[in-house]
Amino acid sequence: MNKVNLIEELNYKKIQNKANIGHEKEIILLVDAIIEEFTKKKSYLINDVEKGELPESAIQDEVLGYLDKKGIKFEVEDRNELIKKVMDYLFGYYLLQDLIEDDDISDIKVLSYDNVQVKIKGKRVPSNIKFTSKESYEIFFNYLVVKLGGTLDKRNAVQLLEDKTQEKFYLRITLSSDFVNSSDVPYIVIRKIPKDKASLELLMGKYGMMNKRIYEYLVRASNVGLNVLMCGKGGSGKTTLINAMLDKVPFSTAGLVIQEIEELYSEHPNMMFQKVKVKVGESDVEYSLSKLSRQAMTEDIDMIVIGEIKGKEAMDLFKVMGTGHIGWASVHTNSSKEAPDKLVDYMEEASTNLHRSSLLKMLSAIDVIVFMKDFKVMEVTEVVGFNEDKKELDFNPIFKFDKGNFNTIGHSCSKINEKLQYSEYKATLKEGE
Numbered sequence: 410m411n412k413v414n415l416i417e418e419l420n421y422k423k424i425q426n427k428a429n430i431g432h433e434k435e436i437i438l439l440v441d442a443i444i445e446e447f448t449k450k451k452s453y454l455i456n457d458v459e460k461g462e463l464p465e466s467a468i469q470d471e472v473l474g475y476l477d478k479k480g481i482k483f484e485v486e487d488r489n490e491l492i493k494k495v496m497d498y499l500f501g502y503y504l505l506q507d508l509i510e511d512d513d514i515s516d517i518k519v520l521s522y523d524n525v526q527v528k529i530k531g532k533r534v535p536s537n538i539k540f541t542s543k544e545s546y547e548i549f550f551n552y553l554v555v556k557l558g559g560t561l562d563k564r565n566a567v568q569l570l571e572d573k574t575q576e577k578f579y580l581r582i583t584l585s586s587d588f589v590n591s592s593d594v595p596y597i598v599i600r601k602i603p604k605d606k607a608s609l610e611l612l613m614g615k616y617g618m619m620n621k622r623i624y625e626y627l628v629r630a631s632n633v634g635l636n637v638l639m640c641g642k643g644g645s646g647k648t649t650l651i652n653a654m655l656d657k658v659p660f661s662t663a664g665l666v667i668q669e670i671e672e673l674y675s676e677h678p679n680m681m682f683q684k685v686k687v688k689v690g691e692s693d694v695e696y697s698l699s700k701l702s703r704q705a706m707t708e709d710i711d712m713i714v715i716g717e718i719k720g721k722e723a724m725d726l727f728k729v730m731g732t733g734h735i736g737w738a739s740v741h742t743n744s745s746k747e748a749p750d751k752l753v754d755y756m757e758e759a760s761t762n763l764h765r766s767s768l769l770k771m772l773s774a775i776d777v778i779v780f781m782k783d784f785k786v787m788e789v790t791e792v793v794g795f796n797e798d799k800k801e802l803d804f805n806p807i808f809k810f811d812k813g814n815f816n817t818i819g820h821s822c823s824k825i826n827e828k829l830q831y832s833e834y835k836a837t838l839k840e841g842e
């Protein structure tokens with residue numbers, strides 16, 4: 410039996426590994442080149458196959474045509490691998506696909522080709538995902554714009570797009586190009602909204618977003634039609650909580666949900682959902698949050714929900730509340746008591762002639778402010794009313810999260826109790842019919 414030279418064998422394996430790595434890199438570079446070609450010259454093909462208007466074999470034919478045009482000869486096995494990688498790239502999210510499918514990840518942020526950050530259960534951590542190069546990442550970014558129906562030009566340097574095709578999540582995707590970024594690389598920010606949304610019970614039990622007393626308070630608020638404002642930073646859990654509370658609204662309540670991206674949804678049989686339409690060209694039409702909320706006043710609805718207040722639609726919402734409609738909304742702030750001031754700032758964008766104190770008085774229509782942070786209910790505060798002497802709102806704190814505990818620090822004010830009692834009185838009347 411011939412003796413095995415271990416040194417020669419190890420060297421041979423190193424050479425083989427290098428060859429495999431080189432071959433893999435060759436295929437990746439070729440995938441990048443094909444995607445770049447499709448993005449620049451055949452974007453219609455990607456969209457048509459995505460919509461089902463063309464078969465997937467059309468992509469395969471184009472890949473083979475590209476190889477023939479470039480005079481590239483591949484073995485059948487390598488050619489099939491190349492086609493598979495191209496298909497995975499086009500109809501998935503390439504290196505990000507595993508992150509998108511991970512149930513524990515809520516947010517993905519790509520800041521450079523070798524810096525992909527994720528948020529897992531409220532905590533931001535770096536991922537182990539890296540693109541092979543800056544050029545490879547930029548090709549992926551440009552492809553993503555085309556795939557999601559965006560536009561590759563300076564006028565659309567920042568685009569908010571969405572993807573409803575994923576199995577488990579709706580994706581809200583912000584793409585910003587290097588035209589507006591301080592760095593010379595584009596950014597990708599992905600927010601994942603579960604299609605199988607968490608119930609209020611699950612948020613209390615599994616996720617520890619609240620304790621039982623807060624849960625019961627929010628269920629009651631949903632049942633009786635209190636006006637609720639959610640506040641907190643992006644990713645704090647505002648949308649998740651509103652989504653769960655929508656399912657606690659009585660079926661007899663007719664509601665309208667207006668939002669920019671389809672994050673809020675419910676099987677509620679008496680609830681409508683509208684989406685903002687952004688004007689693209691001069692001949693295009695626009696339906697803003699403000700316009701849709703004003704239109705809602707002419708419809709047969711009891712409740713209006715605005716996914717996120719960002720501007721003058723704040724004035725329209727509180728006009729609706731002033732006519733007796735139930736109003737829910739969310740806004741970005743750092744605490745419960747800061748939320749009204751932020752809303753006043755937005756209301757002033759409506760070019761109102763009202764004094765700031767008059768706008769604050771309108772905000773006394775809010776019943777409950779819920780402040781969210783790190784996927785927890787940090788504060789629940791009631792708005793007692795408007796203090797005419799101080800020209801400011803009076804608040805009544807009910808719950809506060811402190812030192813790892815949900816603490817009850819107060820009881821409902823007379824304004825809230827009267828609404829609760831009236832709702833219960835109406836319920837007894839219905840039972841007696």
